[in-house]
Amino acid sequence: MWISLKIINRMVDISDIAPEEVADRLTMATAEIEGIEYLNKSFQTIYAAKLTKVEPHPDADKLTLCEADTGSEKFQVVCGASNHKTGDIVALAAVGTKISEDFEIKKAKIRGVESSGMFCSEKELGISEDHSGIIILPPDTVLGTTLDKIYPEQVDILLEIDNKSITHRPDLWGHEGFAREIGALFNRTVKSPVDRTVESTFKNKDNLEVEVKDLESSPRYSALAVKGIEIKESPEWLKGMVRSIGMRPINNIVDITNYVMVELGEPMHAFDKKKLRGDKIFVRYAKDGETLTTLDDKTHKLTSEDIVIADIEGPIALAGVMGGANSEIDESTTEIVLEAACFNPVNIRKTAHRFGVRTEASMRFEKSISPEVTTDALLRCYELIKEAIPSAEAASSIADHYPGKMNTVTIHTSTDYIRRKLGENIDDNRITGIIESLSFKIKKTGNEMEIEVPHFRATKDVSIADDIVEEVGRIYGYDNITPSAPLVPCVPPAKNDFRFFERRIKDILTESFSMVEVMGYSFTGDQILNMLEINEEKELRLRNPLSSEQDRLRRSLIPDIVTFIQYNQRYSENFDIFELGRVYIKNDRKSPDLIVENTRAAGAVFIKKPSSPVFYEAKSIASGLLEQMKVKNFKLVPVKEAIPPYAHPGRSMRIIVEGEDAGLIFELHPAISEKFEINGSAAIFDIDLNKVFKAAKREIKFKELQKFPEVPFEISVLTEKNTYSEDILSIIRKGGRYIKSAEVVSIYEGAPIPEDRKSVSVKVVFASSEKTLTHNEIEETQNKIISDLKNAGYSLR
Amino acid sequence: MMVDRDISVSNLIYVMKKLLSEIFKRDVHVRLRPGYFPFVEPGFELDINCLICGGTGCSVCKQTGWVELLPCGLVHPNVLKHGGIDPEKWSGFAFGLGLNRLIMMKYGINDIRHFLSGDIRFVKQF
Numbered sequence: 069m070w071i072s073l074k075i076i077n078r079m080v081d082i083s084d085i086a087p088e089e090v091a092d093r094l095t096m097a098t099a100e101i102e103g104i105e106y107l108n109k110s111f112q113t114i115y116a117a118k119l120t121k122v123e124p125h126p127d128a129d130k131l132t133l134c135e136a137d138t139g140s141e142k143f144q145v146v147c148g149a150s151n152h153k154t155g156d157i158v159a160l161a162a163v164g165t166k167i168s169e170d171f172e173i174k175k176a177k178i179r180g181v182e183s184s185g186m187f188c189s190e191k192e193l194g195i196s197e198d199h200s201g202i203i204i205l206p207p208d209t210v211l212g213t214t215l216d217k218i219y220p221e222q223v224d225i226l227l228e229i230d231n232k233s234i235t236h237r238p239d240l241w242g243h244e245g246f247a248r249e250i251g252a253l254f255n256r257t258v259k260s261p262v263d264r265t266v267e268s269t270f271k272n273k274d275n276l277e278v279e280v281k282d283l284e285s286s287p288r289y290s291a292l293a294v295k296g297i298e299i300k301e302s303p304e305w306l307k308g309m310v311r312s313i314g315m316r317p318i319n320n321i322v323d324i325t326n327y328v329m330v331e332l333g334e335p336m337h338a339f340d341k342k343k344l345r346g347d348k349i350f351v352r353y354a355k356d357g358e359t360l361t362t363l364d365d366k367t368h369k370l371t372s373e374d375i376v377i378a379d380i381e382g383p384i385a386l387a388g389v390m391g392g393a394n395s396e397i398d399e400s401t402t403e404i405v406l407e408a409a410c411f412n413p414v415n416i417r418k419t420a421h422r423f424g425v426r427t428e429a430s431m432r433f434e435k436s437i438s439p440e441v442t443t444d445a446l447l448r449c450y451e452l453i454k455e456a457i458p459s460a461e462a463a464s465s466i467a468d469h470y471p472g473k474m475n476t477v478t479i480h481t482s483t484d485y486i487r488r489k490l491g492e493n494i495d496d497n498r499i500t501g502i503i504e505s506l507s508f509k510i511k512k513t514g515n516e517m518e519i520e521v522p523h524f525r526a527t528k529d530v531s532i533a534d535d536i537v538e539e540v541g542r543i544y545g546y547d548n549i550t551p552s553a554p555l556v557p558c559v560p561p562a563k564n565d566f567r568f569f570e571r572r573i574k575d576i577l578t579e580s581f582s583m584v585e586v587m588g589y590s591f592t593g594d595q596i597l598n599m600l601e602i603n604e605e606k607e608l609r610l611r612n613p614l615s616s617e618q619d620r621l622r623r624s625l626i627p628d629i630v631t632f633i634q635y636n637q638r639y640s641e642n643f644d645i646f647e648l649g650r651v652y653i654k655n656d657r658k659s660p661d662l663i664v665e666n667t668r669a670a671g672a673v674f675i676k677k678p679s680s681p682v683f684y685e686a687k688s689i690a691s692g693l694l695e696q697m698k699v700k701n702f703k704l705v706p707v708k709e710a711i712p713p714y715a716h717p718g719r720s721m722r723i724i725v726e727g728e729d730a731g732l733i734f735e736l737h738p739a740i741s742e743k744f745e746i747n748g749s750a751a752i753f754d755i756d757l758n759k760v761f762k763a764a765k766r767e768i769k770f771k772e773l774q775k776f777p778e779v780p781f782e783i784s785v786l787t788e789k790n791t792y793s794e795d796i797l798s799i800i801r802k803g804g805r806y807i808k809s810a811e812v813v814s815i816y817e818g819a820p821i822p823e824d825r826k827s828v829s830v831k832v833v834f835a836s837s838e839k840t841l842t843h844n845e846i847e848e849t850q851n852k853i854i855s856d857l858k859n860a861g862y863s864l865r
Numbered sequence: 866m867m868v869d870r871d872i873s874v875s876n877l878i879y880v881m882k883k884l885l886s887e888i889f890k891r892d893v894h895v896r897l898r899p900g901y902f903p904f905v906e907p908g909f910e911l912d913i914n915c916l917i918c919g920g921t922g923c924s925v926c927k928q929t930g931w932v933e934l935l936p937c938g939l940v941h942p943n944v945l946k947h948g949g950i951d952p953e954k955w956s957g958f959a960f961g962l963g964l965n966r967l968i969m970m971k972y973g974i975n976d977i978r979h980f981l982s983g984d985i986r987f988v989k990q991f
Contacts, residue, residue, distance in 0.1 A: 096898055100910075236901040489939060489956065491875025534942060538899065538907030541874060546897035546909070551879035556869050586983040632983035639986055 069234075070105075071246050072312040073225040075331060079247035080258045087225045090250065097542045098249045099240060100230040107224040107312065110165050111215035114188060116205050117143070117160040122153055127179045136160050136185070139211030146183035151201030158187045159203045159215055167192060195222055221308025238435035239524040242333020252505040252543055261331060262444040266451050267466070276405065276467040281352035285375040286387070288410040288439035288470040289351050292446045293341055293463035294453060295403045297321065303456055321397055321404060324452045326428075334408055334437060334445040335429035337385060339377075339395040341403040341463075346380035349405065351387065351469075353415075358383060362390040364425070374419045375411055388416040388433040389425055403463060408446050410439035436527040439474055477526040481533035482515040489537040492549045502543045503536065566667075569697075569761050573669055574648055576696050581689050583644040583671055588628030590650065591618035596627045599743050601713035608654050608663065621652040621663070625670035626714065629752055630736070633674050634744045644689070646671030648757070667757045668731075669693075676748040683719040683735040686751035690723065690733050693755075698765040701726050704733065706792035714740045718790055723755060725763045731755035778808065778835040779846055784865040785828045785857060786821065793828055799860050800832060803853040806845060808835040827865055866940065868950065868957030874907070877937060877958040881911055885934075888967060889916060896931065905938025905959055916970055925973075932970065935962050 091101040117136035125131035191199040239245035251258035307317040325336035354370035360383040375387035384395040388411040420430035507522040613619035653664040715734035723731035900910035915926035922928040937960035942952035
């Protein structure tokens, strides 16, 4: 929203204060000012100058060589126009004047003759479209007068308000509200632009008939009939004002109603009285199915949530949003009905939203405007109409439907409370002075205050003692408050074990395994889920998604990881990435409304070269991580069935922790790689950290070192190529209590091993913590392993 | 959020200034402007002096020397009440510090979308 300092200056004189200072104080105390715009600042260096000489240019037919006198100095100027003669008073833009962003007047030689300045046309200065010649000012213009004095309606300084910073302040949606703030900030008197004595000049005391059928729709409705209207272009002063506030001049009545809206913050409307059917105006909720064509020529089908203004036959305006075409004023209008009202903000907001028409009026009504301003707005409007159209005359008294007068809001608090909340020792007089400067009334007894809130702040904005704390704080200046440390006893915070656990995992993956941590959104969408052949119906759907491709809460990190592989393969040959994050599971069984959050770690190994051993790498990272986290009782077991469609059926292993499924390690299914255009080898691990957390040992106790000798034993097993080593190891581990460890040392394929087989070499260590093993005990264990393997169908080398 | 007896705007300013100075490892200037958030009263926008240009004006701070960093305020009495705390006896301040905003300020990152892009060329720089 734009605030014109010219309009402000009529209510509170701040002509001696720099606009930058005004903007700065308002930003710190009231609302964010986003910028300052100077309208036609150039006019300050364009002077009224008399042509003392006009001669042909010695070297050009179409140019004249002139001498212009500003009263104090004479300038030689070359001019291309032809409508000027000696003795004319013209507008001379001095050297250095910036007519526009990229047009600055400079001293120049034009066809060999020096020229210091330029005579301007109206079009060049943006005053009108007239480019037929340069401006010739009236002969009585005082020489040297600057153009900002000659065309005051063209000059203004505008403050741009961030609308988001005033959504809670209905009073600031008009200049009067800002004038009051500025008055309080600079300690100046504020004068209302409304002259209430105007009403005594009304000759016609007839009532305009208004009936508010649904009181809730409109707590106050005021109207006034005016006759003797002539619709025409607005006078220059009014057009200038309307342009200043960022609107387009339309005609005198529309311009005046718009002007009063931005001046007082109260939206106005004017109906053509002769177009009304019958003499009575109704305010009511629309009937379902009723239609209305609004001023923008759009026809709306109304519902019982929309408020309408109607005559005896039907709606004539969408209340608080836009007028109806059937009662629009036009060139033939001679009598009007002016409306100023207070409508139910909730209805206005809903109507404007549903029809997609957020107008200047609806924007204000939805903020809860004070009902107290309606009659003032009518009087102000009438006064301006009289000024623009002298023949205009009130044709009724003010019809004012206001049955439930607004309640006065009174707040009880104390100066002590305000000091305590701000943490600053402000004396009583300063506190009451600030409160009163903002139009609040105070009854004070000792420290206690009974404060009456002015009507324009009382609709929603100010209702409790803490609101008064804010009023005092912002005008006193938060910058003037001395920072002080809170004085409280401190205790160390409770340790969040899970947070430490997460950080340790991140450290291990980044430091021990040189992986790169990535992060994705918590949202996912149908397209990627379908590509991964994940049943999308299981994912929670968002009611109001950011985009249609991010309309579900993720229940797995894998879609993200796969997309990140796809993305990063463009920039990197080989990389290892992981994400540690939450997924969201629909809880179907117990309470369908509750979402189960599960923390997982998923990582990927990518190598551009096809058929690289990525699966083994992913497996060794996952098992290395679980080992480093000291996870008790975990094992990796081969799985062939019930694996997700994106996993390679021959290269997948399940992570089992304490007997429960805690994740999966797999090579990406070739069909999925192809769909995602992943050109290389990729394997992924995905671990349920909630389960791992429970099994991870966090408290370490020292154990006596192995005192008795360890006996190594190596064995090579011939197996089918697709047999998992883990199958062999689990058989070996069953060989008795002296087996301390068993691990694969090598896998060999090729001659002399038959083509469909491989040889897996395993190193087994025998030991006891109680004694040195005897030859017999060792041999028995060895034999048990060998026979177990043979019984399971393996042959040994 | 901090709740205790007599927690004030003055305490809020102190804690914010201290917190930000420690994070950025240098003296910072902060200022409070009125801002509206229904769960605090009074509510503020906290600005920090632009660390990119040092407050002289640049494209990050739109030539103002200040950058809007976080919303904060004194906890609204209704919030305390609904939390089972008597607002007559206790008061508190609350703030919402976006880590992304801080990191962007610290390293001069210009686009918030980098954080969730999964682009390892971005992540590897840190």
